[in-house]
Amino acid sequence: MKQITDIKQLFIADRPLIDLRAPIEFARGAFPNTINLPLLTDNERAAVGTCYKKHGQKAAIDLGHDLVCKEVRQQRTEAWIEFIRQNPGAVLYCFRGGLRSETVQQWLKQEGYALPRVTGGYKALRHLLMETIENVARDHSLVLLGGMTGVGKTELLPLLENSIDLEGHAHHRGSAFGGLPEGQPTNIEFENRIAIEFLKKSETGIRQWVVEHESRMIGANCLPAPLYLAMQDSPLVIVEAGIEERAERIRRDYVEQMRQQYRLLFGASDGDLQFCRFLQESLAKLQRKLGDRNWRELDAIMARALRQQLDQGETGLHMEWITFLLEHYYDKFYRKGIEKRSASIIFKGEGQACVDFLRQMRPGAIDPAASGTGS
DSSP: OOEEOOTHHHHHTTOOEEEOSOHHHHHHOOOTTEEEOOSSOHHHHHHHHHHHHHHOHHHHHHHHHHHSOHHHHHHHHHHHHHHHHHSTTOEEEOSSSSHHHHHHHHHHHHTTOOOOEETTHHHHHHHHHHHHHHHHHHHSEEEEEEESTTSOHHHHGGGOTTBOOHHHHHTBOSSTTOBOTTOOOOHHHHHHHHHHHHHHHHTTTOOEEEEEOOOSEETTEEOOHHHHHHHHTSOEEEEOOOHHHHHHHHIIIIIIIHHHHHHHHHOHHHHHHHHHHHHHHHHHTTHHHHOHHHHHHHHHHHHHHHHHHHHHOOOTTHHHHHHHHIIIIIHHHHHHHHHTTGGGEEEEEOHHHHHHHHHHOOTTOOOGGGOEEOO
8 A cells, every 4th residue: 555755745745644643642742734533542552552562563453453443443434534535635644654554544445545654654754854954954054133122033034035933933932921822832843843844945945044043942942953053153133123112012012912812812801811920920930030129110010000901901001111121131131142142243234124134145155254234
């Protein structure tokens, strides 16, 4: 029966994938366009695994067939068929491309559905993606987009066809206030999504990439080591903006829009409650670095601002704690960190000037001596 060996095209073409692994395996990390319709439940998988260790492969296979028989087999087969009908071109995979996917492939053929399975399974798919990141880090060039908190770096990335939005893939804005109500993906899923975007865009001939200047951790997600190491030697383009513009952007993104996100996800009442908790808990993360006195003062200001926002719909009071954090916390740490990378800066300017500069760059044409400013 048919096996797919050109697995790169699965990701490039966004082929729908049926992951036959147990839910506990799937939860550790999977791929986009994938649904988990397991052959074995977690308990069934554990029982088969124990049987394999004690009695060997044949006994384990026999037990698997005993566990998934009659009504159970029919229910699971119907679930696979329903997905196949809604997603023509679906492909099967299990962990190594072995017994589980081969068994399901045979069962589906008996029902009139000839589905291919992935040679090597999940392990082969995952290996390809991690190899993609390693190849980009080794063979391509990176340019980092940096700047103080609130300058709008993330807003500029969609304007560049060779950009990769690392924070978008992490579903986190990369600061103490960066968490989003939907939460973050597993680290494996985070790495997979980055790799797939690299894979797709590489097919168009891109060999120079723009990413934000990030620390190793974006919330709970950790950047792949090869990519992070390559970023340490990459040139920097710095976006500049005034304090008022930056504070206004943060008020809009982290106060107005964030409240709406919480309300959409949890409803008006619970959403407001969780939004307030989000802001206050985010500020509390900075208590040690701010000092107890500053933190208490800012916490009181934030509490007043939240009451006014909930009661009157006004968000102006938030500007006080936002501006304080920018001037006395974020900007201080940014200046300290950027001093170590000053020799890597090749351009400074406002947002559109940085975009124009990056658009005209060519791979291998980066010359620090030709650095400039758009200010």
